[in-house]
Amino acid sequence: MEQFKQKSNYFARLKNACALKQISIVYQPVVDRNQDVVAYEALARWNDPEFGIVMPDDFIPFAEKNGLIIEVGNIIIENIFSNQDLWNSPENDQQPDVMINISAHQLMNLGFAKKFIASCEQFHIPMNRIHLEITESINIGNIDAAIEVMLFLNKQGVRFALDDFGTGFSSLTYLQKLPIQYLKIDKSFVAGLGVSSDDEAIATNILILARGLGIKVIAEGVETQAQFEWLLSKGCDYFQGWYFGQPVDSLKF
Numbered sequence: 001m002e003q004f005k006q007k008s009n010y011f012a013r014l015k016n017a018c019a020l021k022q023i024s025i026v027y028q029p030v031v032d033r034n035q036d037v038v039a040y041e042a043l044a045r046w047n048d049p050e051f052g053i054v055m056p057d058d059f060i061p062f063a064e065k066n067g068l069i070i071e072v073g074n075i076i077i078e079n080i081f082s083n084q085d086l087w088n089s090p091e092n093d094q095q096p097d098v099m100i101n102i103s104a105h106q107l108m109n110l111g112f113a114k115k116f117i118a119s120c121e122q123f124h125i126p127m128n129r130i131h132l133e134i135t136e137s138i139n140i141g142n143i144d145a146a147i148e149v150m151l152f153l154n155k156q157g158v159r160f161a162l163d164d165f166g167t168g169f170s171s172l173t174y175l176q177k178l179p180i181q182y183l184k185i186d187k188s189f190v191a192g193l194g195v196s197s198d199d200e201a202i203a204t205n206i207l208i209l210a211r212g213l214g215i216k217v218i219a220e221g222v223e224t225q226a227q228f229e230w231l232l233s234k235g236c237d238y239f240q241g242w243y244f245g246q247p248v249d250s251l252k253f
Helices: 010-019 056-065 069-081 110-122 143-154 171-177 197-213 225-233
Strands: 023-031 037-048 052-054 097-101 130-135 159-165 182-185 216-219 238-240
Touching (some): 010 037, 037 238, 056 069, 069 110, 110 143, 143 171, 182 197, 197 216
Parallel strands (some): 159 182
Antiparallel strands (some): 023 037, 023 238
16 A cells, blocks of 8 residues: 555545545444444545555545545545435434544534535435544644534534544543544554453543543444443443444445
8 A cells, every 4th residue: 555655646546536436435333332223434435446445544644635635525425425325214213323534624614514514405414413523633723613613513413523532642632622422432442451451441531531521432443242341331332343343335224
């Protein structure tokens, strides 16, 4: 992949991928304490004809750094909103929420929020089923602008989750200032449950902190029954990982 990134046409290739709609979405379930599916996280994939599947960690940071993230983000949202299997489940079934990752560039742009709402109206998407995820390690340069956008979308029913919690340097600042309804324990801490006392201490304190702030917690990267049971015993609210289901490209309710 590094060879791919070093190619001089990487920018043009990604821009062309947007035009040709080579960016697709897979969905991973999020379950509650009874292991019932309550949401799906939408995860982007770039289907490059030469290099195959390119993971988001390999192209989203590049798009952010080189001015393509709004274009890429718009394609991702359009793809998610146009997925009828996701939004048109039978009325008598529980309607799952959908978690969508956005970048700091989108978050600090009120124009993004207005376009997002317009897209919801265009595709008849109920905004109270949407969670927007922001990564804790991102640099929100203008936190006041971010708060304005978040509150604007909160009023429409959109909720926010702080992803990869504990991996950056602004965890407590973001929790204190941003209108967050959920936080996600990073999978690196979950992987150490039952193995590392340090990871267990961090996970325990994240859960205590969130509970004190009235924020729900989602544990990422749950891969074993032992990890699930440990988190369950500590009062974790929601869970995500291969133990409950791998990402899939088709949802049939």
